[in-house]
Amino acid sequence: MYYEEFAEDVRARVEDMAQVEIPDCVVTIRNVVKNNSVRRKALSIVRKDEKATPTIYLREFYEDYKEGRDIEDICDEIFDTYKSGLDRFKDEINMEEFLDFGKIRDQIYFKLINQEMNTQLLKDVPWRSYLDL
Numbered sequence: 001m002y003y004e005e006f007a008e009d010v011r012a013r014v015e016d017m018a019q020v021e022i023p024d025c026v027v028t029i030r031n032v033v034k035n036n037s038v039r040r041k042a043l044s045i046v047r048k049d050e051k052a053t054p055t056i057y058l059r060e061f062y063e064d065y066k067e068g069r070d071i072e073d074i075c076d077e078i079f080d081t082y083k084s085g086l087d088r089f090k091d092e093i094n095m096e097e098f099l100d101f102g103k104i105r106d107q108i109y110f111k112l113i114n115q116e117m118n119t120q121l122l123k124d125v126p127w128r129s130y131l132d133l
Helices: 003-020 059-066 071-090 101-107 114-123
Strands: 026-033 039-046 055-057
Touching: 003 026, 003 039, 003 059, 003 071, 039 114, 055 071, 059 071
Parallel strands: none
Antiparallel strands: 026 039, 039 055
16 A cells, blocks of 8 residues: 555544544644655644644554554554643643743744755745845
8 A cells, every 4th residue: 555545544544433532523634844845744633622733643654554563553543642642732731822922922933944945844934034044
């Protein structure tokens, strides 16, 4: 099974699992652009009332699958990872604080990255040119 097929199969299976516990959720696969235009396929389980959700990258799961790991076992781990990640979000992160710029302004930092290698990423984030970075 190719990576794209694997990702869609996992998405459908995880959605079936999630609908039992979270009927209002949507399970999506998206391509996340990381630094230096590295793209990673990620699964997210999103509920209407959530402002943030764990992002679960699929490449390592695919490698496990190619080495013979059962896809049902992979889907179980992904859903368990989502649930534990969501619990940490609720316990450790107050999302309301992210909506108040005055509370987060001291937590915003610049990161130098190569401008040429990050053209796709820079379409979606605020940035300022500095030399070739």
